[in-house]
Amino acid sequence: MFEIAEEELKYLNQIASEIKYPKGQIIFSTSQKANEVYYIKSGLVKIYRTTSDGRQVSVALRYPGDFIGLAEVLSNINEREYSAEAMDNVSILIIWKDGFKKMMAEMPIFSEKIVRLMSDRLREAQNTIYDFIMNPIQGRLAIFLLAMAERSGDKGADGIIHVRLRVTQEELACVIGSARQTISSLLNLFKEDGSIQYEGREIVGVNTNKLKTWIQE
Amino acid sequence: MFEIAEEELKYLNQIASEIKYPKGQIIFSTSQKANEVYYIKSGLVKIYRTTSDGRQVSVALRYPGDFIGLAEVLSNINEREYSAEAMDNVSILIIWKDGFKKMMAEMPIFSEKIVRLMSDRLREAQNTIYDFIMNPIQGRLAIFLLAMAERSGDKGADGIIHVRLRVTQEELACVIGSARQTISSLLNLFKEDGSIQYEGREIVGVNTNKLKTWIQE
């Protein structure tokens, strides 16, 4: 989603420090001070909030090449609204707010790309809202699996994407906004139907065409 | 949400043309070419999409002082993804894409404010997603009424907002993602409870504290 240029990465490497987070580690969490931005070098990051009764609700997943923690910094909010957690081993650059803003000011093309990134995410979020209203659970699950596969897999010519997704049903449930048991049955439906292929507990193939038949609209 | 400066408005007035839309008029619609941006001078605008079976799904409402049609232009998408409709008599400035981009380039402070606007909207959209997952319908309705009241009413000291909201239950249903009849019963519940006050078919008062008791978390 964000195509970083070589010189930009060079600049970032100079002002940022790299940190590695093991799976499950929390990168930042709700109501912490928001004075830095993160750039994902590798790994998957979940953006979520914990409810008062302890449940987790995810509002987005972020992939390598994405920035996270941007919205608060660009909005000049000083507390994090959401938390971020490493979904597998993650390697991240931490950039301080001031440095990031200076970079934006000095590199107009970079700045323009950041604006585009924010609009892309807004459109993405609006589509998610739309999907929540329109689609019953199977549809939402199908949409999400498709998005994940397209982000992190190799697309074959026949519409089959080869991936290697290791996500628990619990995780899926909290992104989709559903119950774990429901996800379990639906995944089995998808499997029987040939929409997805498993290898042990890992999703290794996604048949985009078949999966799309589960989506409304 | 967007505080425009006097000089910015002056600039806009020079490059834009003003158009008035009567209630119900469509400002732009899905899959049209997206080469302009709009600035709302007065009135309410609904951002929505029509589904294949004819239902409408709204993803946001925009108020006076807001820009609309921004995301596609900033993302360099050339087709509108959503439609916009005047919810009452609306007065709007139309700014052509090139003029708008030139303005952003020439006025860095304006540009910075646009970035902030996009992040604000992203956070708003993410909160909506969160609410959809967390809250049952009453909660979503309460949240929406609160937001509307705060945007367009005068806040009294006692937590009661005086407004003048004329929205049909049908409209509410398609923003909340629910059925008209459900909205009907809920509004009556809210009315009995003292959360909202009616005058004919117009909501004239919103008791923020009482309304908040209907919201989860």
Add this chain to the structure above:
DNA sequence: GAAAGAATGTAATCCAGCCGACAAAATAAA
């Protein structure tokens, strides 16, 4: 004014999907 059209209220039916409870695998730890 009357008649047509919109917007609301109410009630009965029905079903997707949540929840609780538990068994069976699979992974990790010891």
Add this chain to the structure above:
DNA sequence: TTTATTTTGTCGGCTGGATTACATTCTTTC
């Protein structure tokens, strides 16, 4: 290996809220 822990499968019961179907009331239009 054996044991503990995490992740999955499955099955009723229950319920929020969609859907259908009218009746009523308010607003326009003629």
